[in-house]
Amino acid sequence: MAKKIIISDRELEEQYEQSSFKLTQERSDFLLPQIVDFVKTKRWLNLHPEYQRRLVWDRKKKSLFIESLLLNIPVPPIFLFEWDYSRYEVMDGQQRLSSVLDFYDNKYKLTGLEQWSDLTGKSFSELPPLLKKALDRRRISATVILAESAKSDDDRSSLRRFVFERLNTGGQKLNAQELRNCLYSSLFNNLIVELAGNDLFDDIWEIPRYSDNIRGDQINTKLAENSLFKRMTDCEIVLRFFAFRQRSHVKGAVKKILDNCMIRNQSLGPDEITRLSELFISRLEAAKSIFGDRTFRIIDQKGKARLSQPLFDAVMVALDREYDHIETLRKKSKELIASLDRKLLSQKTYELVVGKLGTAPSIKDRADFMQKHFKEFI
Structure with a gap:
């Protein structure tokens, strides 16, 4: 039997100090109108519409999320990865962000509300002015993994994958293909999804x-x-x-x-x-x-x-x-x-x-x- 090598506390400390695999992060709160603007101006990228197709929130879930914001109920933070300085990728929280973005764009009407049933059937533009202002004052917290966490593009790719997989430890774990779809956003990835929707293939x-x-x-x-x-x-x-x-x-x-x-x-x-x-x-x-x-x-x-x-x-x-x-x-x-x-x-x-x-x-x-x-x- 091979003899187990004992590493001293000092050696462990030196390994930690020399490791390049350490995150630099910050936490910020963003107003809903800021979030909408960041997504539309592409400062926040990669909401993965193909991925959302598979685990999509229905209109009721989206509506309940908007209701939670109106009631000022705390909601889970989103996670952003700074791929380049001041350019961010959404790693976790796509469905929450899409719920906000789509509501502000009047793409759905509220339904299935539990506390504000009188708002059922209303889009954002149909809300009373005071409620619009209330939503505009609501914030979503974000944990941001900063660009300086990685020294090179290869390090950045490895770090991004590692963080994403760690974020994916709760709830329903993504399988290998779902992870690929989230990690390798590209025209080729879009092609894979498109071909999977080909009528002959589906038949x-x-x-x-x-x-x-x-x-x-x-x-x-x-x-x-x-x-x-x-x-x-x-x-x-x-x-x-x-x-x-x-x-x-x-x-x-x-x-x-x-x-x-x-x-x-x-x-x-x-x-x-x-x-x-x-x-x-x-x-x-x-x-x-x-x-x-x-x-x-x-x-x-x-x-x-x-x-x-x-x-x-x-x-x-x-x-x-x-x-x-x-x-x-x-x-x-x-x-x-x-x-x-x-x-x-x-x-x-x-x-x-x-x-x-x-x-x-x-x-x-x-x-x-x-x-x-x-x-x-x-």
């Missing part, structure tokens, strides 16, 4: 269509309660295609592969985003044209066709590699599907395609298997 994965179920910031209950939608699993499925399509990037833990894909594409411009959108949709349409109702569905050992994320990975990546031969594959779709079903009777092949091992080598092996299968019909 294949049995997700109620975004186009039929989202109106402004209101989400139909049917969509809000869908298991793939509410925890952003639909977005992670889309991300997996972009993360796995280049073999050289498939190494290490799957979570790290997906994180690296977000980081790698964070600076993409509009033209490249458009190209990636068209690429994904064309491969998705190709899969549907070949497999029809069996798209991304595997016949399990009970004879039932069920949706499979590992099969999605394999089919999409293999089709991307062999896209020049898509017309030939379409013409031979019946034979291709029948042959695949026969191969899946083998326990070893079934386990490979089902994806019991969520490792980088198994991801590569599945894509290689599916590409080899397609080549048999080209």
Whole structure:
């Protein structure tokens, strides 16, 4: 057994003094009109509307928050991260801020109030002058992590992630994809959310269509309660295609592969985003044209066709590699599907395609298997 190394108190103190990982923070109170102005002038950034879609406050929750402010009831502080001097990112408190911003913009009317029921049905512009003034005098506290907490952009990114994850210890913990959505704000992240709302993608994965179920910031209950939608699993499925399509990037833990894909594409411009959108949709349409109702569905050992994320990975990546031969594959779709079903009777092949091992080598092996299968019909 290795001998435990004892570190003295003085050594611990020296480590603490030399550590670069220490926060500089301040606390401030902001009037509601100030908050509205800061968001509109983009001094406060990143309210993450895509993230809020998944854990959105309904009109009643927003109204009760406004009622709390009117009653001067203490509300939890928000957390801001100073990304650059005097430019702040909202790390925690997005829904509270959106409730204020949307109310001041007359985007909803109060409902479900418990103490001020006489205000039900009123927007901000319809409040009596005295109540408007009362709201204008209300404040929300903010804890601000200052820019000098980090010495470089890399330190800043690491610190931002660390703080965000620590803030995310209470309530319903965010999963890996929800964290990516909050941490890697970019055109690429917006694309992931947009593609998850593609009608064909939603139909294949049995997700109620975004186009039929989202109106402004209101989400139909049917969509809000869908298991793939509410925890952003639909977005992670889309991300997996972009993360796995280049073999050289498939190494290490799957979570790290997906994180690296977000980081790698964070600076993409509009033209490249458009190209990636068209690429994904064309491969998705190709899969549907070949497999029809069996798209991304595997016949399990009970004879039932069920949706499979590992099969999605394999089919999409293999089709991307062999896209020049898509017309030939379409013409031979019946034979291709029948042959695949026969191969899946083998326990070893079934386990490979089902994806019991969520490792980088198994991801590569599945894509290689599916590409080899397609080549048999080209």
